[in-house]
Amino acid sequence: MRYYQLCEGGSPRLVVETAGSLSDLTAATSQLQTFEDLLRASAITNQSVDAVADSLLGDAADLSAEALEESPPTTPVSSGEIWAAGVTYRISEEARKAESSMPDMYLDVYENDRPEVFFKATPDRTVGPNEGVGIRADSEWDVPEPELGVVLFEGDIVGYTIGNDMSSRSIEGQNPLYLPQAKVYDRCCSIGPCVRSADSIDDPHDLEMWMTISRGDDVLYDESTNTDKMVRSVEELVDCYVDHNAVPDVSVLLTGTSLVPDEEFTLREGDEIEIGLEEIGTLSNTVVEV
Incomplete structure (x- = not known):
């Protein structure tokens, strides 16, 4: 359902x-x-x-x-917090190495037992379908990151949604310690268009995902992937998030991306982003500068 x-x-x-x-x-x-x-x-x-x-x-x-x-849908769940995982796909590891002044640290995370899990957004930083996602005015290189989102209740998996982990690659690339500024800001995250119940998805590790980015009449990016390319399981990422952590009753954990535009690409105000995920739906947003 x-x-x-x-x-x-x-x-x-x-x-x-x-x-x-x-x-x-x-x-x-x-x-x-x-x-x-x-x-x-x-x-x-x-x-x-x-x-x-x-x-x-x-x-x-x-x-x-x-x-x-x-009556277009709004944010499907008002989670107390949204967290995210990084470097869970090979292409994500390669992209963050390419942008970083300290590239080896991303390979360490990709191969390490402990995943990267970080705080992403609060409800007032999160937008829903057809709303504007933000790019920072002080950033020169900005990209969307389409991700499978895990919806949790009291730490247990109850559903799945689509997430867009908006990122400033120029800010994070200057220094890994700038990650919070690159990831957490006004309109930095979008989720939707719905929550698909966990019981109605056979395998979250085998879902087709796709993303298109359009600027006016031009399609600038159109690629697809599958969540089976994720090197960590949903359960592993959830365990890392909830263990030794006081999590809200309702929260969302984004599980990383494997759809990364070329290094020459950056988002501009007015761009349209569509993220599709098999068995869940399509999340659409327009880009605004914040």
């Missing part, structure tokens, strides 16, 4: 897509307005999120196929 967050008249509504049909779960019970509400109902009843949603479908309002166009 896919779960979307809509906002109509300032009020949140939780919509579920199952077997190609859309249903308004908030119409079934006003106490279920967000995906977080569904997670808490799941914990109270000791049922999966899909089981709770399925039990409400009989009372939920059916929506037309155009509902997501008429």
Whole structure:
């Protein structure tokens, strides 16, 4: 099942897509307005999120196929924090070595037992589908990083989404200690368009992913990959994130990228980014300068 967050008249509504049909779960019970509400109902009843949603479908309002166009989805989950993992794909290791004044450290991370896991964003730094993702005005080299996002509740995997880990490669390349400035800033992250329940994905390590970047009528980047190229498992990255760490009840962990534009490319204001992930959907954003 896919779960979307809509906002109509300032009020949140939780919509579920199952077997190609859309249903308004908030119409079934006003106490279920967000995906977080569904997670808490799941914990109270000791049922999966899909089981709770399925039990409400009989009372939920059916929506037309155009509902997501008429009322575009917002950020699908208001996570307390978003973290990210780096150097989980060979191409990411190669790209960060190329940009860095200290390239050997990235090979060390790629081959080491301990992965790189770092803080990425708070809710007020995160945008949803069709909103503007940011490039810093003090950066000369900026790229999107399309990633599989893991949605966690009380440290357990409950779903998956798409994430865009916006990055200033020029700032990080000056010195690895500048990583927080290269990664954490206004509009530095986008997630969406939905949360796909963990129970409805057979294998998160075998999903096709693609990204296109357009500038006006020109497509500047169009490549695809598969999450099977990730050298670490989702479970390994989650364990590193939650161990010895006070994590929020609801959080998202981005798992790294293997789609990296050429070194000559940098984003500009007005560019359009589309990230697609098999079984989840497409996340679209416009670039703005912050």
